[in-house]
Amino acid sequence: MxxxxxxxxxxxxxxxxxxxxxxxxxxxxxxxxxxxxxxxxxxxxxxxxxxxxxxxxxxxxxxxxxxxxxxxxxxxxxxxxxxxxxxxxxxxxxxxxxxxxxxxxxxxxxxxxxxxxxFQRRFDDTYVAGSTKVKNGEIGKVVNCNVIFGDHPCPSIEFLKEGGDIFMDLAPHDIDYVLNTLDDKIKNVYATGCSSDPVLKEAGVIDNATIICETVKGSTVNITMSRSAEYGYDQRCEFFGTKGSVHVGNYPKHHAVLSNSSGVTGSVLAHSFPQRFGQAFAKEMDEFADVMEGKKEWEVTQEDCIHVQNVAGAAGISYKEGRRVDV
Ligand SMILES: NC(=O)c1ccc[n+]([C@@H]2O[C@H](COP(=O)([O-])OP(=O)(O)OC[C@H]3O[C@@H](n4cnc5c(N)ncnc54)[C@H](O)[C@@H]3O)[C@@H](O)[C@H]2O)c1
The missing domain is CATH 3.40.50.720 (NAD(P)-binding Rossmann-like Domain)
Structure with a gap:
């Protein structure tokens, strides 16, 4: 060795x-x-x-x-x-x-x-499995993609007031994942948002937002994000195609399920990103070792990084100006 x-x-x-x-x-x-x-x-x-x-x-x-x-x-x-x-x-x-x-x-x-x-979704077994099915054409042409990003634990009001732009902090992960899966780019975006707390509203800070995107190849992508997912780290993504759909589901803290006369109950969701994406973070480092040893090239390119940042920036402008923005 x-x-x-x-x-x-x-x-x-x-x-x-x-x-x-x-x-x-x-x-x-x-x-x-x-x-x-x-x-x-x-x-x-x-x-x-x-x-x-x-x-x-x-x-x-x-x-x-x-x-x-x-x-x-x-x-x-x-x-x-x-x-x-x-x-x-x-x-x-x-x-x-x-x-x-x-x-x-x-x-x-x-x-x-x-x-x-x-961008850890590219290294996460579940996200990669979903992506591979789409890339293999198993659901035909993708016409729509719906993403939910529920952040947990909710950052403090102080953190949100000082920075923590929802379009820059949260959205880039899914923008990169979806576009890599679809082999596509975003043409234009419309974004809106709201504050869950009067103090945030007063400070002009939104902690909930939705971005609606049209892609160059003609699909729609909706990304809904919330900083106030009180119930756990909620990360989901669904691709709808002409021949089927692919759902990238959530991770519970454990997989035990109770069924009784009151209903069927499972565990809470994973606590936050270190728990949900532990496997992906380990894989990222392993693939970085491959790059260091000259065995492979890193798959996230300069062009990918720039486009993702442009989309996130355009979403911020769209929210502020209340109009659809070309990327
Ligand atoms: N992949 C993900 O899910 C994910 C999650 C959170 C943050 N991030 C990214 O990770 C980066 C770090 O975020 P974080 O939340 O860990 O920040 P953090 O504030 O928790 O930690 C930053 C650390 O860097 C140190 N530091 C600051 N300036 C430095 C400098 N010039 N030289 C050396 N040390 C310096 C600080 O003292 C602090 O210990 C950011 O780019 C952020 O966007 C990614």
Missing amino acids: SAPLRLAILGTGRMGRIRAQHIFASPRFEIACVIDVNLQAAQSLASEFRVKNFSTTLSDFDYDGLVVSTPTFTHISAIEDCRDSVPIFLEKPIAEDAEGIRRAFEIAGKKGNKLCCG
């Missing part, structure tokens, strides 16, 4: 912690170092995974690949700071707009760094 690939982990927040767990669990990797602007946070994650090296700067260490789990606005400087010629895995989105994404790929290209953007 070849020596493990040495990964640097940049960012030790929600995603950095998830990445560290999956990297630590894989025999293909070794955590070379943990970096965070917050030294204490870097030290804490490093000690949890028995890693000696931690710092606030990447330049202190040697590594074969970099995992960037810092806030989106820092991704370009992370690429600039990375060693030349090592692959980089970045959380979605690569940058906040199309221009930033182009710049990120351009800088990486000049330095010989491959950029691998994480």
